[in-house]
Amino acid sequence: MAGNTFGTLFTVTTFGESHGPAIGCVIDGCPPGLSLSEADIQPELDRRKPGTSRHVTQRKEPDTVEILSGVYEGKTTGTPIALMIRNQDQRSHDYGNILDTFRPGHADYTYWQKYGIRDPRGGGRSSARLTAPVVGAAAIAKKWLKEKYGTEFIGCMSQLGEIAIPFVGWEHVPNNPFFAANPDIIPELEAYMDGLRKAGDSCGARIDVVARNVPVGLGEPLYDKLDADIAYAMMGINAVKGVEIGAGFRSVAQKGTEHGDELTPQGFSSNNAGGVLGGISTGQDITVSIAIKPTSSIRTPRQSIDRAGNPATVETFGRHDPCVGIRATPIAEAMLALVLMDHALRHRAQCGDVHVDTPQIPARAAQG
Amino acid sequence: MAGNTFGTLFTVTTFGESHGPAIGCVIDGCPPGLSLSEADIQPELDRRKPGTSRHVTQRKEPDTVEILSGVYEGKTTGTPIALMIRNQDQRSHDYGNILDTFRPGHADYTYWQKYGIRDPRGGGRSSARLTAPVVGAAAIAKKWLKEKYGTEFIGCMSQLGEIAIPFVGWEHVPNNPFFAANPDIIPELEAYMDGLRKAGDSCGARIDVVARNVPVGLGEPLYDKLDADIAYAMMGINAVKGVEIGAGFRSVAQKGTEHGDELTPQGFSSNNAGGVLGGISTGQDITVSIAIKPTSSIRTPRQSIDRAGNPATVETFGRHDPCVGIRATPIAEAMLALVLMDHALRHRAQCGDVHVDTPQIPARAAQG
Amino acid sequence: MAGNTFGTLFTVTTFGESHGPAIGCVIDGCPPGLSLSEADIQPELDRRKPGTSRHVTQRKEPDTVEILSGVYEGKTTGTPIALMIRNQDQRSHDYGNILDTFRPGHADYTYWQKYGIRDPRGGGRSSARLTAPVVGAAAIAKKWLKEKYGTEFIGCMSQLGEIAIPFVGWEHVPNNPFFAANPDIIPELEAYMDGLRKAGDSCGARIDVVARNVPVGLGEPLYDKLDADIAYAMMGINAVKGVEIGAGFRSVAQKGTEHGDELTPQGFSSNNAGGVLGGISTGQDITVSIAIKPTSSIRTPRQSIDRAGNPATVETFGRHDPCVGIRATPIAEAMLALVLMDHALRHRAQCGDVHVDTPQIPARAAQG
Amino acid sequence: MAGNTFGTLFTVTTFGESHGPAIGCVIDGCPPGLSLSEADIQPELDRRKPGTSRHVTQRKEPDTVEILSGVYEGKTTGTPIALMIRNQDQRSHDYGNILDTFRPGHADYTYWQKYGIRDPRGGGRSSARLTAPVVGAAAIAKKWLKEKYGTEFIGCMSQLGEIAIPFVGWEHVPNNPFFAANPDIIPELEAYMDGLRKAGDSCGARIDVVARNVPVGLGEPLYDKLDADIAYAMMGINAVKGVEIGAGFRSVAQKGTEHGDELTPQGFSSNNAGGVLGGISTGQDITVSIAIKPTSSIRTPRQSIDRAGNPATVETFGRHDPCVGIRATPIAEAMLALVLMDHALRHRAQCGDVHVDTPQIPARAAQG
Secondary structure, eight states: OOEEEEOSSSSSEOOOTTTSSEEEEEOOOOOOBBBHHHHHHHHHHHHHOOOOTTSSOOOOOOOOOOESEEEEETOOSSSOEEEEEEEOOOOOOOOTTTBBBBTTTTTTHHHHHSSSSSOGGGGGGGGGGGGHHHHHHHHHHHHEEEEEEEOEEEEEEEEEETTOOOOOOOOGGGGGOOBBBSSSEEEEEHHHHHHHHHHHBBOOOEEEEEEESSSOOOOOOTTTTTTHHHHHHHTTTEEEEEEEEEEEEGGGGGEEEEEEEEEETTSOOOOTTTTTEETTTTOOOOOEEEEEESSSSSSSSSSETTTTSOOOOOOOSOOOOOOOGGGHHHHHHHHHHHHHHHHHHHHHHOOOBBBBOOOOOOTTTTOO | OOOEEOOSSSSEEEOOOOSSSSSEEEEEEETTTTBBBBBHHHHHHHHSSSSTTTSEEEEEEEEOOOOOOOTTTEEEEEEEEEEEEOOOOOOOOOOEEEEEEEBBOTTTHHHHHHSOOOOOGGGGGGGGGHHHHHHHHHHHHHHHHHHHHOOOOEEEEEEEETOOOOOOOOGGGGGGGGSOOOTTTTTHHHHHHHHHHTTTBOOOEEEEEEEEEEBBBBOBBTBBBHHHHHHHHHTTSTTEEEEEEEEEGGGOOOBBBHHHHOEEEESSSSTTTTETTTTTSSSSOOEEEEEEEOOOOSSSSSSEEEEEEEEEEOOOOSOOOOOOGGGHHHHHHHHHHHHHHHHHHHHHHHOSBBBSSOOOOOOOOGGG | OOOOOOOOEEEEEOOOTSSEEEEEEEEEOTTTTTTHHHHHHHHHHHHHHHSSSSSSSSOOOOOOOEESEEETTTTTTTSSSEEEEEEEOOOOOOOTTTTTTTTTTTTHHHHHHHSSSOOOOGGGSSSGGGGHHHHHHHHHHHHHHHHHOOEEHHHHHHETTTTEEOOOOOHHHHHHTTTSSTTHHHHHHHHHHHHHHTTTBBBBBEEEEESSSOOOOOOOOTOOOOHHHHHHHHHTTTTEEEEEETTTTGGGOBBBHHOOOOOTEEESOOTTTTTTTTTTESSSOOOEEEOOOOSSOOOEEEEEEEEEEEEEEEEESOOOOOOOOGGGHHHHHHHHHHHHEEEEEHHHHHHHHOOOOOOOOOOOGGGG | OOOEOSSSSSSEEEEEOOOSEEEEEEEEOOOOTBBBOOOHHHHHHHHHOSOOTTSSOOOOOOOOEOOSSSSSSEEEEESOOOEEEEEOOOOOOOTTTTTTTTTTTTTTHHEEEESSOOOOGGGGGGGGGGGHHHHHHHHHHHHHHHHOOOOEEEEEEEEEEEOOEEEEEGGGGEEEEOOBBTTTHHHHHHHHHHHHHHTTTTTEEEEEEEEEEEBBOOBBBTOOOHHEEEEEEEEHHEEEEEEEETOOOOOGGBBHHHHHOOOOOOOEEEEETTTTTTTEESSSSSEEEEEOOOOOSSOOOEEEEEETEEEEEEOOSSSSSOOOGGGGHHHHHHHHHHHHHHHHHHHHHHSSSBBBSSSOOOOOTOOO
């Protein structure tokens, strides 16, 4: 209830702060008998980790994961799987005056108001570093869903600040630091980021994620609808301010004759629904889009107050991502995977084993 | 876990189908000692009920609520409050062939896939009629929050299909059937709706809701962030496809120097955050915007399949809202109220009683 | 969290007070496709209802159940099943001074302390009448478990006040008002109860319940062990003060060589475990025994205090069970059924479908 | 839902196996601002740890706890507190044939049936070693309850195998390895245990625990009654087969005139209720008694089967407690503390802050 557990049947309980001794999580409810080792988890963590390009924070963290429990002789046993990542690069920073003031747009103000206490070390618990254990947990969910149903997760950045990124092909995503599905736009993105860094400013981003080969029938009406849980998962990622499923806000100006996806014996003819109708998966691709706000920790001086309520000017030094959206793609994929994993288990509790039998349309149909 | 309970400490468990004997809910966790009678609940239900204008379904339902438990001598006792609304207008409709086919964009396909059984009477459990018990439950939450913290909830429609509705003033909202905060645009909206009805089509809408006088410190990191729970609540409303908090998708193209709301001794200077930072309320107005898709039950013939997978044409007759967004404003307010109520109780569990002490900015500042 | 929902995947949320308009519950998570009508539920309610012999309360309640939702054309749809029982016999009683004083051994004192408000009508929410909706919900669980796994539930009274009731045979249980598995002792029990009534006193009882044909593998380590959840369910029944599984308190004086049930290719040789090892079902009969305290509402004057803390004498008039244990057998069976139902669904969420394949020993072996 | 989290608002999620790399837990919901360091936790772990006398397992584990998160500058921050204990003494044992067979009375049979996989290393997840993280978590609960309400927890062994241990005084408990409140009986207990060890057998025990200075009003009707949650917590401890609150099974033969605790302006006159009425704390001492079965891992050969279902003889070598009850007193105290902590937070969520204002009777009154 204090909000550090994600999920209901496949639960991920995380712990840790940006600059504490360790971060990690306990995963409960994993089916027994899944082959699992650190080698299944580490690649996902590596996709998210800092320091991989000049456009993200330069903090040096190998993010090496250790499995503390729940696996015996290379198989999950059905008991809790604890993952731990030791923090390595906790060197003392020049925090300037942020210990006594509040960064505009940052959680340090609300944590202090809520708890009456404040851990200023790198944002403490509110740091985006805390997405690492979740990415680790989701690697397990991804593996199980892939083996059981063939479900896969992909994502890309579709806008960086003011620059829209036209979709070219998924194969380009792993080849650039932005997770862009477009090879030609990379120089423009790099120049944009370099300009921001020089200006001491930051920008937002838009990320699209897709789940393919999704079993039909996942999602619980009325309140744990699949899309409701996806919205919850996505809005819970640091800095996210908007979530769309399928046609999203474009639905507002659509007519019913345009929006409602027709069915044929070969499958749906379009995917405005984004793979969810009435809160339950249709078997089509699940398509999600999120808005990420610009980083609040920037070098440009800003007006704020101190703890006593007096006016203060805040400048943030240290190592920060100028666009947290750049590393957000694997995180959004992870959250989507966790939601589907949880609902797969929930579905078979009430309705028995799930099936994947709906005719599919190409993944990008609704977005082309 | 089967998804019919909303909330964690202030829980609302609903039951019923559109054309069953009754719909209702059980509210658990209401603080004792609150003055309560049906007269506190009925006005909210009346704002949502069908048949109040020619632009919504003509089904005749008085939606008269009965309190079955939890109140003694006009006060809540701390025990469960059961609300029941008897369905009145369940007359047999001309469903055409929808018992054997699936309406494009409708939940009838996924319910059938999930449960292997289908209740075709007016959409069964997936009907928007099931928002009535929630609105009833939220009336209790609204009353408690108002008495305890002065918190208030308001909302309006800001777009109907292709027509944007400029904000003029909250005082106009109760005076038209669209919940529009603009008196001059009503004739245009009415003509638009009349045209849709004649065409046998439907349209979407955009709804904005605001909570004012919100206690600071509500929301649970990491996963039950206040905005995450709001996104979950909103995306769970029938037909919603997108959710924004504060600047929402506009955040993508903003710079950090623009987005981050500066603080002064008199309060925040802007409200791009929409009243939530790091998942915790700032004490500013909480501002939410949602996208509602066009109704899927339309008269225009559409391509579909029958249960055997053969091609079929579907036309939906009977009584349906041509824009479910028209009655969505009180529903969105209700969901927001339930989220805040739940988090108010959660906050005082861990941190003791909450407070409202943050300097405020005018409610519409971020939207002006 | 306010404690009116039982279970995690098969949940029963109850509402109502002894003398309010109605009592009932919402059952969520029932698998779809189960044949169900009021005729499946009413017989279980009839076993528990008041007024069936002179040894129980003379309140006249037919306890007629109405299904409000979740069933369509005689089958469960997978959506919430609401049950409602209208209270019939709420006539005004001579409560004497119990509105201002507290009965020794009664919940009226603690409800008042907890909530600062008190519903004195027949015990309000704390009345044993609130077990009726649970018995109704459990009738559904019993039906599903019987059809799916052949699981059955039986129970009997094994002690009434100071009188131990030797077990003779299950076939005798339905033939006497005490649920005694012994026909010869009935006159002695009747005389004992008549004496108590004349003396204005009450007595306790011991109830044994057994589940047969239980799937192996139900129960969740570490904390939702099957026996832990059984203990929770049983101790939650009104007036229960002790719970035993298998050998129970006899285990204390047993040696390991005596207690540990040996296995053979034909099954276990004994059942000291009561069908649970390490919190997980063995497939043997689950055997549970509970202690029920004497009724607190008695005619004999007792010392107490009033709300102001002054000394007061309390005599309770009106209609009360002189031994609440007499009607407790179907209630204890119901709670056991709900626990097994919940764990059956939980098990298949994580581990897939359950199986019943363990060699059995005769049900009474451990008790013979 | 997979059962490795204890509690609802003050949650303890544990992980680890007897012979894995580490055991530990994540505590979520701890109020912020509590002074906390390892020095507050280690003493409780030391009371439970193995190897402190010849009557318990000789495994050498210092059980040194490390706090990984949730504490900053010596205060809890309101974020999750992770505790980790590295396993030290995992040397390979002579397990004999227990990898292929099942010990009578042991969880190895049911784990294998449930999960289809088995971790034989020292009992894996089912080992009593997993109570260590819980004792650590409870040390935090105890500290908070003591500072906030003055609540204290004490316990003792009241029976060892066939030997009843008359209560003399709490001051004797820390001075002997049995947690006996009686100094004179220690030689008899030691001789009894020495005899058992020589015989290759084991025995059960009875443990009493008491909470003093308990706030009135804790507990949630109808299903999360305080005594129901205590029963759940206690029955969930390894090897527990019975739980009593207050008069427990003695209630069966009591009359209402004897059992119901009379009230006077100075407090209750007796405590048959064990501090709980209607599932809610009365403010009196909470008194609980549990039955612990004899250890299943014994040297004496016993009949069993192997995985293929063939007859087999099992003898267990290695290091085992001949009476797991000897170290159970701090564990039972811990579980009681966790239940009260959780309910203290739950109470203030719904009803605001709790109070301690009920006149008390001496702790042992009901047991003298």
